[in-house]
Amino acid sequence: MNQKGPPMEIELDTYNDLAARGRIRQGSWGDGRERACLMSALVTGATSTEDCAAKGWPLWLAEIAVFLFDAYPADAAVARGRALAAAIHAADARGIDWDAVFRRVRLDAILPIALDSVGDGDEPWRVKCRRVVQWSIDNDGQPTRAAEATRAAEAARAAGAARGAWAAGAAWAAWAAGGAVGAWGAWAAEAAEAAEAAEAAEAAAVSRIDAALINAINSCK
Numbered sequence: 001m002n003q004k005g006p007p008m009e010i011e012l013d014t015y016n017d018l019a020a021r022g023r024i025r026q027g028s029w030g031d032g033r034e035r036a037c038l039m040s041a042l043v044t045g046a047t048s049t050e051d052c053a054a055k056g057w058p059l060w061l062a063e064i065a066v067f068l069f070d071a072y073p074a075d076a077a078v079a080r081g082r083a084l085a086a087a088i089h090a091a092d093a094r095g096i097d098w099d100a101v102f103r104r105v106r107l108d109a110i111l112p113i114a115l116d117s118v119g120d121g122d123e124p125w126r127v128k129c130r131r132v133v134q135w136s137i138d139n140d141g142q143p144t145r146a147a148e149a150t151r152a153a154e155a156a157r158a159a160g161a162a163r164g165a166w167a168a169g170a171a172w173a174a175w176a177a178g179g180a181v182g183a184w185g186a187w188a189a190e191a192a193e194a195a196e197a198a199e200a201a202e203a204a205a206v207s208r209i210d211a212a213l214i215n216a217i218n219s220c221k
Contacts, residue, residue: 008057009057010088012089014044015036015042015082018036018041019041019082023035027070037069038085039052061088061098068084069084084210087214091217101220107140108215109211109212113209115130115137
C-alpha cells in the first residue's frame, strides 16, 4: 500500500512522445527509450514494479497498472494507458490518499471477482480461498496476512486448480487477499492457455478493475 517516500514520478511527456513515435508496446518493459511499456515510459529507468515503488509509486498501484496495460485490447492500449496515467498524475498532484484508493478498488472489484472466480464448491481449496477473501471484505478491504493467503493459494494449486479454468480463481484469491501477487499473473496465464473461459473471465475482470480504479481515483480524497 501507500507509504511515505519520494514524490511519484510520472513522465507523461515521455509517454506521449514514445506513443507518437509508435514505441509503446504491451508485454515488455523495453529500455524506456526506443521501446517501452506504460510504466517504463512513465518512470525513468524502470524495469520492474519495485523500481517504480522506489520512484514514489505505491507497489500495488504499479502492479495493477502493469496488469491492466498488458491486458487492454491491443488497439486501445496506448489510449487507455494514457488516460490511466493522466488520472493517476492528477490524483497524486492533489494529494490523494492512495491507501483509500487501494481499499476502494479491492472492495468494488478485486475481492468480488475473487469470490466469483473461486466459486461455491465445498472443496478444501475453495473453502480456504473464500475464507481469506471474505475476511478482507469484512475488514474494509484490508489484506489478509500474506502467509494465510499464500497457504490458501498453495492448497488450490495442490488440488490441481492450476491446470484448469479455475486456476484464475485460486490465484485471484491469493492476489485479492494480499499475498502472492506475482503468482497470480503466472497462474492466470496458465488458466488462459488451458481454457477459453479463463480468457473471458480475465477480460471481464480487466474492465471491472479498470473502471473501479478510475472511479476510486476520481472519488477518493
